[in-house]
Amino acid sequence: MLVSRLARVVALALPVALAVAGCSSDVNPMKAAFLTAGYGPKETAAPDFVAGSRKADAGFMPVGESAPKTFRARNSEGLKALQAELEGARSRNEARGRAADGAAKATGQGLAPAQ
Numbered sequence: 001m002l003v004s005r006l007a008r009v010v011a012l013a014l015p016v017a018l019a020v021a022g023c024s025s026d027v028n029p030m031k032a033a034f035l036t037a038g039y040g041p042k043e044t045a046a047p048d049f050v051a052g053s054r055k056a057d058a059g060f061m062p063v064g065e066s067a068p069k070t071f072r073a074r075n076s077e078g079l080k081a082l083q084a085e086l087e088g089a090r091s092r093n094e095a096r097g098r099a100a101d102g103a104a105k106a107t108g109q110g111l112a113p114a115q
Contacts, residue, residue, distance in 0.1 A: 034040050045051075074082065 031040070
């Protein structure tokens with residue numbers, strides 16, 4: 001009785017397992033048979049510019065992790081130049097804001113509020 005029950009379970013599970021394995025691209029006997037017969041995509045080597053731009057020991061970084069970042073501290077001249085650049089951008093933005101405010105007031109002078 002136990003052997004017949006086990007045989008039924010295996011007989012039912014084996015086709016399901018083969019069907020699921022057939023859907024997988026890495027365990028597909030039909031695909032393997034066609035590739036060994038010469039059909040299917042041909043393996044191509046990476047172009048020289050791709051092979052030259054990759055490091056030999058570069059592995060794949062896991063998904064969801066950021067690459068390690070390196071920061072260099074600015075020297076005093078770089079810091080002063082950055083501050084001057086930011087001050088110039090702020091003064092330009094303030095001037096644009098005043099110009100837009102003046103244009104809006106001049107446009108809306110003759111208009112009456114909606115009632």
